[in-house]
Amino acid sequence: MPPGARTARRRIREARLKAPFAADPARSRGRRLPEPPSASRTPFQRDRDRILHSTAFRRLTHKTQVFVSHEGDHFRTRLTHTLEVAQIARSIARTLGLDEDLTEAVALAHDLGHTPFGHEGEDVLDACLAGHGGFDHNAQSLRIVTRLERRYADFDGLNLSWETLEGIVKHNGPLIDAAGAPIGRYAARGLPHVLATHAEATDLDLATYPSAEAQVAAIADDIAYDAHDVDDGVRAGLFDVDELEGVALVAPLLAEIRAHPRLDRSRTVHELVRAIVGALVEDAVSETRARIARYAPARIEDIRAMPEALVGFSAAMAPRESELKAFLFRRMYRHPQVLAVRHEAGRVVRQLYEAFTAVPEALPAPWSRDLAGLDETSFHRRVGDYIAGMTDRYALQEHRRLFDDTPDLR
Structure with missing residues (x-):
């Protein structure tokens, strides 16, 4: 057996032994409403299953990733x-x-x-709700799992464990500094109301890093974006695979792939996507192991107290990953074809919001229930909740119900 294979197998065996700083389901901080334990599943397994069976999760199949979901069956949606x-x-x-x-x-x-x-859709809804707290998809995720899902007899939301809620809210890192001032994306406008109030009520401690598990989910999000947007961008004809030769992360991978004889364009792209994922995963794992050696965390609390994220790309990889993101931003997200569709999609969201706030009776049940008992902000938040939960095709369907000029978004 080659030495590399032996090393890989040894590491896999070692990894089956939980790291001392891994989240321990037996020591979960519990749920907002206590529930009897499951005889067959850990608290985190139950959380995963509740999310998987939620209405909001199913709707992701018809929500746009970069292109509108009905442009083609092979482009990514939020679900894929x-x-x-x-x-x-x-x-x-x-x-x-x-x-x-x-x-x-x-x-x-x-x-x-x-x-x-x-x-x-998020940008437009945020502008529409500017006078009522704005819109933030991270805060909306929390709102869904703590309030908007209505599946259980004893509570609204999914009643997830504390650790899962922490991961949803803080997977990209702390939201405030040690003095309580919002940082990062929230520095300019402050924390969304739902994040601030729920975090305080459940002691999520927004100034610390989340578990290593949540950090892994965050970097996996970046890796998936980088790889599959290359695939979708080439497939849509927004740029050619040859143009990626100028991107430092991609160039050596592409050169190695093209050394394979008689490889057609389609297989070249698929091999490139696989290689990008592999390179980024291997770097993240290697860098995380280096940080583990540097900080020697012995428990999950040590992860939360670290001065930097435990999980991340190396100093060599981080700028190359950022360069690929910048390429995709220029050539894909800001492509005239994509911008034209985005403009029309934004008009749909804006007009839906204006229609429902002007004529509340146009809201279908149960969203139109008990409107008289809502203050102005609560009413606007309800309209925002309704629109945010729509799939692409349902938003177009609702627009056709109310307007005569619904775009086809193609």
């Missing part, structure tokens, strides 16, 4: 993206000896709060 994230995350978690079920639960839930029509 989420499944790819979960697969990559679980693989990394297994390698590092983390709890795979918590990792998967966070990965499956990370995009539940996205609107129809991708980031355009």
